[in-house]
Amino acid sequence: MAIWKREATLELLNQRSVGCMVEHLGIRFTALNDDSIEAVMPVDQRTTQPFGLLHGGASVVLAETLGSMAGYLCTAGEQWVVGLEVNANHLRAANHGEVRGVCRPLHLGGSHQVWQIEIFDQKNRLCCTSRLTTAVMQPRVG
Template identity: 35%
Template sequence: MTTFPEDMDPELVERLVTSGGGELTRKMGVEFVELSASHSVARMPVEGNRQVVGLLHGGAHVVLGEALGSISSAIHAGRGRYAVGIEINATHSRSVTEGWVTATCEALVLGRTLTTHQTVVRDDQGRRLSTIRMTNMLRDE
């Protein structure tokens, strides 16, 4: 069950609940655990998200990081505003072939027009697999 901040825009909560965070994250089996502007957590199964040689696909790491960074930025943006990703990068440090991965997203910058979040993806043993940094521009609707 996902926890949301009490002051979060109810329309955004409704969209997240009904969409499961979007079509791609739903297809990948992403489970959102905790969502806020400054700290968010999600998990994802390795099974179903592997590349041809059996490793968790590097793009799956990035999807997980982008989902958390985008949602965290949208929460920070607030009602009547939205977040648009303008930069993302990833460093993969270790591979995994089974189990689940857990991603923890922390805000580095929560500004009026820009946000930057860093997401660290870890395996079931707590080993760092990748680090994803994402910057979003905040816009008025």
């Protein structure tokens, strides 16, 4: 059974990413499964640090992009999510091609969510593990 409360397609997710950092870094959503969401990001001049390795900050952007979009898809109506905390452990360097992020929920509560995001290189080796906590925001009344 799917965890998503909103209707979405990969095309809609990628259209929503136009004109912001997500598009600038070349992040593309590639899979929307019943309980996970995936995206890829190139390892190129936009996402590497001066020594040619994937920048840790770019990995965090990919993780927060995935967790925030997943969080939004788990809300309904006029609800939305904002990030409260993100952390990342960088385990392996990537220096070419693209990386793939996979996001799954650890906790889906009414007021907050916790997402686990794992980032893999082209050989499917774990490069980064990240966790994002989001707050579920409600429309203000009055």
